[in-house]
Amino acid sequence: MDENFLAEQFEEHRARLKSVAYRMLGSLTDADDAVQEAWLKVRRADTDEVANLGAWLTTVVGRVCLDMLRSRRSRREEPLETQTHLPDPVVTRSESTDPEQRALLSDSVGIALLVVLESLGPAERLAFVLHDMFGVSFDEIAPIVGRTPAAARKMASRARQRVRGSAPTGRADxxxxxxxxxxxxxxxxxxxxxxxxxxxxxxxxxxxxxxxxxxxxxxxxxxxxxxxxxxxxxxxxxxxxxxxxxxxxxxxxxxxxxxxxxxxxxxxxxxxxxxxxxxxxxxxxxxxxxxxx
The missing domain is CATH 3.10.450.50 (Nuclear Transport Factor 2; Chain: A,)
Structure with missing residues (x-):
């Protein structure tokens, strides 16, 4: 695939890719870094046989974020479950009309939900975010986490139960x-x-x-x-x-x-x-x- 065309396509998907990375990492700066790292990987990859570029880019960003989460967790001394971390806030005056901010918050990803996601293991978080929030199939998630599709499905299910049990529901307008x-x-x-x-x-x-x-x-x-x-x-x-x-x-x-x-x-x-x-x-x-x- 021509690099200039690939770059144009990547830019069209950038807002969505950043929204994936933000949900995975809870940091706007880290999300930008992850998207940039994904672009460097994409430039070196053979994309001629890629049928669905948007879906493929999502998995590339997911893999980068998974590596970042695992590296982040390995530096922590306390168990993940005992720590609380507040994610970077996305602040606007009113409901945003900016395309990137709308993508970041397209499914009302409030701070409370992100705090729950922080308590998940890296692979569980990826399985939940990619499948439940972005519709990526477990067949595509499985090779990223090094598990079978059935195991990836179980990961997402465990994460879903944690979210349902911890994140508030029924928000007022x-x-x-x-x-x-x-x-x-x-x-x-x-x-x-x-x-x-x-x-x-x-x-x-x-x-x-x-x-x-x-x-x-x-x-x-x-x-x-x-x-x-x-x-x-x-x-x-x-x-x-x-x-x-x-x-x-x-x-x-x-x-x-x-x-x-x-x-x-x-x-x-x-x-x-x-x-x-x-x-x-x-x-x-x-x-x-x-x-x-």
Whole structure:
């Protein structure tokens, strides 16, 4: 296949390939790196016999991501299941019309879902992401993970059970989410514990990533409300802008235009069931908040 034509075809598929890599890796920077690595592999490959280029490119990116996940896991000292990692947020002012961002979030891949995916083993994550999210057959997945199609199917099934058992379902629509989040922020500004508890699910979980590889996790409406009230200066002294974070209602706080935190809320019915806070200044350094003003 002519390299110029191949490059054009690759660019047409780039947004989809990045969305695959983002779900696999949970990092926008790593996703870009994976797509670039895939392109280098594609350039060296014999593509003349490839019948479905888009599907083949998806498997190439999947293989690259699998290698990256395995390398990442081998560097960890703690078991994967005991660690919590918050993925990079995709932040927009409203529901995005940008093709790449729409591809990234095409199946409402909220932070809560990505946190569950982080708990999966690399091969299970690949089997679930490629099959359940992108429709890749188990016959195509099997050689990537070095298993039979039946074994790959079992991997995806185990991952699916984990996701169903852990990721919240039945999210409210974005308008309802915003009403609940606004009520939460109003109560937080006033240090209103009762008001905070009224919009929190009794078993609400709050995860906070402040950097250095540490994520604090607390749960329970009273505990979360008490902490929110204690840090009410964050919503009174900083500029706080409404945003859509990975398809969910959220907020971004800034100090003189510098992003200080990104909050994503998972709302089911009229209650907040999960709050994810990313305050890692290194990860937020590249976030463009100009469109939120």
């Amino acid at each position: 974005l308008g309802q989410q915003r009403k609940v989040v606004d009520a939460f922020l109003a109560a937080a500004r006033g240090g209103d514990i009762a008001g905070l508890i009224s919009v929190l699910d009794p078993d609400v979980v709050l995860r906070s990533d402040v950097g250095m590889g540490a994520v604090d996790v607390i749960s329970g409406a009273e505990t979360v409300a008490t902490q929110a009230a204690a840090f009410r200066h964050a919503v009174t002294e900083l500029e706080v802008f409404p945003a859509v974070v990975n398809g969910n209602a959220g907020v971004v706080s800034t100090d003189n235009g510098v992003p200080r935190s990104v909050l994503s809320f998972t709302v089911v019915g009229d209650k907040i069931v999960e709050i994810d806070i990313i305050a890692d200044q290194e990860r937020l350094a590249g976030l463009d908040v100009s469109a939120l003003r």
